[in-house]
Amino acid sequence: MPKPVSEPPAGERLSPSLSADAATALLRSSAKAVQVELQNRAAGATGASKAVLEATALMATDPMLIKAAIKHINTGTSAERAIWESGASVAEMLINLGGYMADRATDVFDVRARIVAELRGVPAPGIPLSDEPFILVAEDLAPADTATLDPEKILALVTSGGGPQSHTAIIARALGLPAIVAAPGVDALEDGTEVFVDGGAGTLSLEPGAEEIAAVEAWKTAAAILAVFDGNGRTADGHLVPLLANVGGAKDAVKAAEAGAQGVGLLRTEFCFLERETEPTIEEQVVAYRGVFDAFPGQKVVVRTLDAGADKPLPFLTDTSEPNPSLGVRGYRTDLTTPGVLARQLTAIAQAAEGSAALVWVMAPMIATPEEAAEFAAMCATAGLKIPGVMVEVPSAALLADRILGEVDFVSLGTNDLTQYTMAADRQLGTLAALNSPWQPAVLKLIGLTVEGSIAEGNNKPVGVCGEAAADPVLAVVLVGLGVATLSMTSRSLSAVGAVLKSVTLDDARKLAALAVSAPNPTEARKRVRAGLPILEELGL
Incomplete structure (x- = not known):
């Protein structure tokens, strides 16, 4: 580049x-x-x-x-x-x-x-034009360039900068592109250098030989197999694990339904609010939400209420002068400083759900205490919404999951923020990529504690995952082994996750999860689980 x-x-x-x-x-x-x-x-x-x-x-x-x-x-x-x-x-x-x-x-x-x-008067740098597909190597990509990546032309993406949750990494995952970020020195490679990128292992090899060429051919065959998800997430012994989609609007929802998603595990309602100077009306929100609901008649659609603040500032709602926005007024907390916006959004969700055949669940982001969970459940009841839940993104919510689930009907783990807050590592920093991994045993233990809380004191309430971790076919097995009930991801990941889950029994998954949790570090945790999944080599994952 x-x-x-x-x-x-x-x-x-x-x-x-x-x-x-x-x-x-x-x-x-x-x-x-x-x-x-x-x-x-x-x-x-x-x-x-x-x-x-x-x-x-x-x-x-x-x-x-x-x-x-x-x-x-x-x-x-x-x-x-x-x-x-x-x-x-x-x-x-x-x-x-x-x-x-x-x-x-x-x-x-x-x-x-x-x-x-x-x-x-010169062209701005950007994605190079080429008649042939190529691997894009760069220091980093500007958000505007990353957003226009063409998977028909770009075979893989490698950058020396960025982090696992940067714009570059997230959009590459959404496009299904193998990607390696935070790889110092790769931008020094000369144009025309032949390289082999293994996105699964996170490695780049120079001068690939017969073994690597064979791996590419095997991947092409596997990719064709993985192109279709049959709409039935389950383990080899028939344990059901519904595979849902993360969507950001009606167009995303339609594509997810076409890809076989078994519902929506995360509807990001920010799409109604971003890039606006004023709050959208209830009527505008109703139209937007109904478009998503209509794509999944008879299936679950989990709506996350507005997650403003930190990475999503809004001029009519958030204070951009906060010294540390990630620890400030964001998500559910905005109701403390700007009451009314959340109540109106819940009213809009309820109105959109009326007459819709979708099964609408609603959850609040950035819940830290059982009291907050109870307050949100009461707001949902006032709006006429019957299935309230909360996001588990803050370690305190994982530790108190039993009490929180005494107040609401379900929880969903946001593994991106849960990892960031658990490890005190900004998820955008490439230098902290090793810390900011959902494979961290500490994060896996918190997920396990959340599941334990879901069955404590007779709760028997479901725990889902809607963070990026659910889209990793290897980590998905661990999550199921820990007791997670549903997994929600970008629709491009459905087939790979589904294929790997079908290769293991629930008991296999539990054993692999135990190996991961007991590992001394995230690298060893991932290595142990991969060793127990021979299908990965067959599928080229």
Whole structure:
């Protein structure tokens, strides 16, 4: 992939033939051109890719970014250097805020490079064009580039930066692309170098030989087998494990239903709220939710109420000045500072459920105490929603699962945040990728404790997983062995997870789960379980 746009020289001044006003006008027009180009790309995208492109397009003309650059221009700095310095300042501010805001710094670096390229009259760096499929190797990908990856052209993705829960990694998983992130030094590889990427093992080999070529051919055969899920998640001895889909709107839901998903384990309702200056009306929300419900008549659809804050700030709901947004007012907690939004959303969900054949369950994110669970259950009852649940993302919720499940009807594990909070490791940082793994024995123990709480004191209530861990066919076996009842994932993962589960009995899964929990580290945990799943080699996973 082309190298990033070079930094304009420090101290670069305006050309004598260009006034400050003219340079300002040129900057504004260039920023607008970048925004329009990103908006056009967003118009042809869907799901997570569309959201990423739209967010990056907004950043291109962000008033804070542009105004700071204009101040530099008015002191005689060139437009290119002005936007570069402005971008650095804005990015530093976002990084200091932490959490999602820190992740938005990547958007700032992306758009400033695109604006500089526009000012210079040269193409912005991006995904290279090729008539032949290729493996993309880069320092990292800008969100806007990641969102437009074409799996028909790109065979695999390898970056030296990023982390396991970065935009790059998440979208690569959604596209079904083998990906390795946080691999220092790979960006030094020369174009045309032949490499072998094993996404399952997380390894890259130079000068592949006959063994690697045979593995590629085996994978092609296995991929054809894994292309279809029969809509029946179960183990070899018939233990049912419904495989559900994570969706972000009606289009995602339709695709998931076509892929054989047995319901929806996570409807991210943020799709109704993001990129808006005001709260959507109840009527707007009803239409949006009904589109998802209608895709799954007679099947379960688990709706997560608005998970705003931290990685999803909203101007009408969240405070972006919080010193640590990931530990601040997010998810259910926004009802403390902005009461009414959650109650109106629950009303909209209830109205959308009326007349729908879907079985609608509702859960709140970022629940930390039994009292919060009880309050949410009461709000659901007031709205007329009969099956309330909560997300287990905070370690305290896992430790007190028995009491929490005394207040609600189910819980769903958000393994991304549960891992982040358990290990005190920002999930966006590649340097902490080893800590931020759902294979961490500490995380697996918390999952086990949650399941124990679900059967304590006669609760007998289901525990699901809707985090990224459920999409890993190897880890899915461990989750089932720990007692998880349902798994929810991107629809592309359904067939692989289903195929591996059908190769083991429930007793096999329990034994493998015990091996993982007792392992000294996540690498050994994964190694032990893979050794007990011979089907992985057969399927090329």
